[in-house]
Amino acid sequence: MMLDGKVPEGPIEQKWDQHRFRLKLINPANKRKYRILVVGSGLAGASAAASLAELGYAVDCFFFQDSPRRAHSIAAQGGINAAKNYPNDGDSIWRLFHDTVKGGDYRAREANVYRLAQVSNAIIDQCVAQGVPFAREYGGTLENRSFGGAQVSRTFYARGQTGQQLLLGAYSALMRQVAAGRVRLHKRCEMLDLVVVEGRARGIVTRDLITGKIERHAGDAVVLGTGGYGNVFYLSTNAKGCNVTAIWRAHRRGAFFANPCFTQIHPTCIPVTGDHQSKLTLMSESLRNDGRIWVPKNKGDTRPPSQIPEAERDYFLERRYPAFGNLVPRDVASRAAKAVCDEGRGVGPGGLGVYLDFAEALERLGRPVIEERYGNLFHMYKKITAEDPYREPMRIYPASHYTMGGLWVDYNLMSNLPGLFVIGEANFSDHGANRLGASALMQGLADGYFVLPYTIGDYLATAGKSKVDVDHAEFAAAEEQARGRITKLLGIRGERSPDSFHKQLGKLVWNHCGMGRNDAGLRRALEEIPKIRDEFWRNLRVTGTADTLNQTLEKATRVADFLEFAELLVRDALHREESCGGHFREEHQTEDGEAKRDDERFAYVAAWEFKGDGAVPDMHKEPLRFDYVKPAQRSYK
Amino acid sequence: MTTKVMTFYGTSVGKKVVMAVTGFIVFGFVTVHMLGNLQIFLGPEKLNAYARFLKGTGAFLWAFRGVLLLSAVLHILSATQVTLQSWAARPEGYAVRRYRETTYAARTMRWGGPIIGVFVVYHLLHFTTGQLHPSAPHFDGTDVYNNVVHGFQVPWTSAVYLLAVLMVALHLYHGVWSMLQTMGAAHPRYNRWRRFLAAAFALLVGCGMAAVPVAVLAGWVRPV
Amino acid sequence: MNFTLKVWRQAGPEAPGRLVTYPADDISPDTSFLEMLDIVNERLIAKNEEPIAFDHDCREGICGMCGAVVNGYAHGHERGTTLCQLHMRSFRDGATIYIEPFRAKAFPVIRDLVVDRSAFDAIITAGGYISIRTGAAPEANAIPVPKENAERAMDAAACIGCGACVASCPNASAMLFTSAKLAHLGLLPQGQPERFERVRTMVSAMEQAGFGSCTNHGECEAACPKEVSMDFIARMNLDLIRASLKHR
Known part of the structure; x- marks a missing residue:
């Protein structure tokens, strides 16, 4: 079956505007009659729940941590992209769009990416108004820095804690709606299954993690903002709690899973030290602004880095990609690091590491500047490794970080199951086969603040009101299965x-x-x-x-x-x-x-349909058309 | 207005502000008291004249005593309330507890306060009304100089006073710094001076107070 | 490295708890404190005993989920560190380590080292936000913010809401948490319109949650993994005084 992404007609820069005009609306007084279940309270979930509640919908928000503020978006370090062009270096919506499609290696849906670039500026406005303390110039205006895969500075940041600050902004907006009585929070509550009634997503089954109580929740639409599946690798930069359960259960209920093989391995993580290790820690990509990546030229060179003369060092990213140097996209940098380690030139225990060296930057800018830019990252590195990156280079190695794949959604962010919306990292999204740095935060907030609130209204208006009770047989069956699984696991x-x-x-x-x-x-x-x-x-x-x-x-x-x-x-x-x-x-x-x-053969989205335990899943294709960015071999040379 | 005051007082911050303001009044008194005491070094005439002057102010003296008493009552009341609130806030304690930042002075506020309170009662019965003075029942309230010297010539009495002075100094040290913090007197540039200011003040008042019993015991100040 | 752990075990909110001794032998110095607990838990499961329940998530010191009082210190003895970032190399080999939950009436124990910190959410719900509708924001650069203010706001906003300030405070006070949020918003021009109403409602919510009062010990600042300054408490006090003097 060929899948239809429901991309609106018209020139790309007008698609979203025209689409918004065509979307059906719901009378403000009627909105509160619709209940929306939002699963996840990260950037996407919290911003969606807050914005929907603000519009007047009755919202329930579920999360497995003890507070919405704990969601893993909080750990994003580097920044968020927007096409503001404040540095006057030639950025534009078109350029952000172009960079993102190219960075994603031409496996993303053009119209989605263009929309993402379009709303990026409104996100920055929104966050600033919420009180996100972005870095500022002395004149009081916003400051930008560079990130991988771009030759302009378009990344807004709040020290090395941008994700935290953006999430706290979305969290505060959410809590404002809680205070207004329009959002009910369900803390320490994990989604165990999706309930589909007559072909529409109508509810979820959850487990209260404190009491173990299994509960049914019914609504007019279900929104999953439950993040990615990077923890499939066990060791990853994801939080320990990140899991695939919500989207996998939805997949088992009929939602297509798109491009699961598109996983992002982040080049700058602290290397594994032993079997005891429970997770890997990311060192922000922003470090590549000032840090230089190198390995010894010769195999098996075990001298300490300070004793390896300049001539015997291989700055392999600068050598292979002179145009982008250390700021090539993540997939390229990770593979290059793996290649030199495979050659036996890796450093540190087990030879699985490369140096990220700040000596040159420290000399050029001085320690205070480096401290202001990366102080908390250096501090974190020292905590974990007991090595001081001001004195010797960091050792880094790639690790699983983000997953571009996820549940398939159309232009409206709705999956093939009517009433099931998927936002943020949980959907297969706008990043194609590789996500550029500082774009995850942008996508999560774009979906939650500026896309879903419009498109979900159209669905609800079209589908109309029809009450489904939690006593419905489908709810009973889903609860029974969830309970059965738990009994089985314990037994x-x-x-x-x-x-x-x-x-x-x-x-x-x-x-x-x-x-x-x-x-x-x-x-x-x-x-x-x-x-x-x-x-x-x-x-x-x-x-x-x-x-x-x-x-x-x-x-x-x-x-x-x-x-x-x-x-x-x-x-x-x-x-x-x-x-x-x-x-x-x-x-x-x-x-x-x-x-x-x-x-020729693979310019499509592979969306898999669950066919039962042990059965081979069916694959559906959504062909990808590139009318505006012509596919070419990506070159960062 | 009344509700506004009560709402403010209803918060622990409000109680702390009352504690800070009343504490400031009492500390002000203590400072003046200390300066008055030091007149003992100028001889019996000076000190006794000062005492006569104070007693001669009549209604003003009673008004002053009233303000002082009210301050003390409010100070104790608010302190008791926030203490009870804090005790209730941690019904189950830790098996192992270590501190990093807090001072001895800060941790002794809660039992230092009551001790100072008991001492003040003793002090009044000792030097103001005289029931507990060595010369009782023939205590003569007009000869302050000799009362003080005779009183402090009893070693254990001086010891009690010195201990009380130490408590007052500690209470002052944490109290002054705490008062600045509670009243919001903070500025990144001057904050590091706040602790210093509190310490200097406590040391000065403590030394001034301790000087009299020490001088008597050492025999530098004799009865006339 | 070998350690002896004395861990608070409590089966449920109402159940009585006690310290239980466990050996933690053969631990690599490079393990983090939580990884050490993982190892102990794996061994408990192997013995068919219930593992120690503890909250954790990101394990990189930012989510604020983890925390316990270790040898009398919230998040352990290292300054500016969350429990997940504390490494076993900083302990003496052979040491006895006491591990207790954060204790406060407002943080009831759920199980073992897991406590309920919903009271913090209640404080934020009471006013820890700037009321701005999605889409109603002015152009980001329309509101210049002096760099110094932005930096100070960021210092306050660095709070991760872990509750170590409450756990370490001799009075179980939540003033550092509350004041940090107030300072973050109050230092920015965007936060001015609601500044004084915010301090009133948030302080009132804090009191209602059952936290203790601040007596300026400074233990909160010393325990804070993000080293949030207690100068923000002074700022909050002043704002509350000013708010109370203002005509409503």
Whole structure:
């Protein structure tokens, strides 16, 4: 089946305006009669919940942490892009659009990306008005910095805590609506299933993580802003709680999963030190503004970095990509780092690391400037590694960071299941096969503040009012299944903890479906994953009971879904016989090791349909047309 | 207006402001008291004349005493209320507790206050009304100089006074800094001086107060 | 490295709790404190015992989810550090480590080291925002903000809402948390219209939640993983005084 993205007709710069005009509206007095269930309270979820409530809808917001402010958007460091062109360096909506489509390696939907660039400026206005303390020039105006994949400075930032500040802004807007009585918060509450009634998403089943109570919630539409699935690799820069459950359960209920193999491996993370490690820590991309990446020229050079003379260092990014240098996009930088480590030139324990060196910047700018720009990152690095980056270069290595894939949505951010909207990282979105730095925050807030509030109204107006009660048979069935799964997990009484399975799965997926992928490895993973899953359901041990706070049980439910999802991820990677963005198939590369796209065969979105446990999923294609940015081999040379 | 005051007082910040203002009044009194005391070093005539002057102000003296008493009552009332609030705020304590920043002075405010209160009662019975003075029941309120010297010649009495002075100084140290913080007297440029100011003030008042019993015990000031 | 842990175990909000001793042997100095707990928990599961419940999420010191009182210090003995960023190398080999939940009436224990910090959300709900409708914002550069103010606002906004200030305060006061949010918004021109109403409502919500009073010990600032300054408390006090003097 060919999927229709429902992109409006007309010239690209007018599509969104004209579409908004055509969207049906709901009378202000009627809005409160519609209940919208928003799952997730990150940038996308919180901004959507706040904006919808402001419009007058009755909103319920669910999140598994203890406060909406904990959502993982908070950990974004570097910044948020917008086409303000404040530095007067030639930026424009067109350029942001162009950079994003190119950065995504021509696998994104043009119209979505253009809209994203269009609303980017309004996001900055909104955040400033909310009190987000962005960095300022001495004159009091906003300051910008550069990020990967762009030759203009368009990134707005609040020290190294931009995500935190933007989330606190969205959180405060949300709490204002809570105070107004228009949003009900459901804290420590995890979505276990989606309820579909007569083909429409009409509710969710949740578990209260404190009491273990399984609850049914009905609404007129369901919005998922539940983030990405980067934790499928176990070790990633995601928070420990990030999981695929919400979108995977929705997928099992009929929502198509698009491009799962597009995962982003971030080049600048602190390398793994041992088996005890529970997560990897990102060092913001902004560091690449002033830090230079290098490895020794010679294999097995174990001298400390300070004793390696300039002539024996290989600044491989500057060498290979003179135009963009250290600021090439993430996928390119990650692969280049992997390549030099594979050659045996990596540094640090295990040879899995490259240097990110600030010596030159410290000399040029002085320590106070570096401290002001990156102080908290340097501090964090020192905390974790016990090494002082002011004195010796940082050691970094790529790690799983973001997932471009997600549930398929049309131009209105609605999945193929009517009434199910997916926003932020949870959808397959606007980033194609690779996301540019500082664009995730932009997309999450664009979806939540400026896109969904319009498009959801059109759906509700079209679908009309029809009350569904939580006593409906579909709700009862979904609750029964959720309860059954939990009982089953508790009843296995095997030997191994959920974490041990998660680690095993993560290692397998990282090795075969990580930075480099090939046919044999992917096939091997496809064989191995079901084996791990089998053992999981035979040999899992979940201590405790279902009616209290039980973190082992929480992990078990999430790992169970990762074990199902991982297979789809690998299957998608296997089918996509080309390299593009974060998806690098070793069989498909140019002579100098760059990703080789195959636009003839793969210029489409692969949207997978669940066909039942053990059955091979169906793939649907949404063809991608590029009328404005002509696909070319990406060059950052 | 009344409701506004009560709403403000209803917050712990409001109570603290009352504590700060009344504390300021009492500290002001203590400072003047200390300066008055030091006249003992100028001889019996000077001191006794000063005492006669104070007693001669009549209604003014009683008004002053009234303000002082009211301040003390409000100070104690607000302190009791915030203390009870704080105790209620942590019903279950820690098995292991360590501090980094707080001072001995800050942690002793709550039992230093009551001790000072008890001392003040003793002090009044000792030097003002005389019931607890060594010369009781023939205490002569007009000869302040000799009363003080005789009083302090009893070593344990001086010891009690010195201990009380120490408590007052500690109370002052944390009190002054705390008052500045509570009244919002903060400025990034001058903040580091606030602690210094409080310490200097406490030290000055403490030394001034301690000087009299020490001088008597050392025999520098003798009865006439 | 080897350690002896004394961990607060409490099965539920109403259940009685106690300190239980666990060995934590053979721990790499490079593990973080929470990873050490992960290891202990894995071993507990292997023994078919219930693992220690503790809150955590980002593990990079920004989400504010983690926190416990370790050897008498909220987030442990290192300054400017969340529990997830504390590493075992900073402990003495063979040390006995006491791990207790953040304690305050306003933070009831849910289980073991997990506490309910909803009171913080209640304080924010009472006024910790600038009332601006989505889409109603003026051009971002229309409101110049002096760099110095923006930086100070950012100093206050760095608060991660972990609750260490409350846990470490001898009075279990939430003044540092509340004042940081007030300072963040009150230092910016955007925050001026609601500045005095905000201080009234937020302080009132703070009092209602059952936090203690501030007696200026300074333990909050010392425990704060983001080193938020208690000068913001002075600022809040002044704002509240000014708000109370203003005609409504």
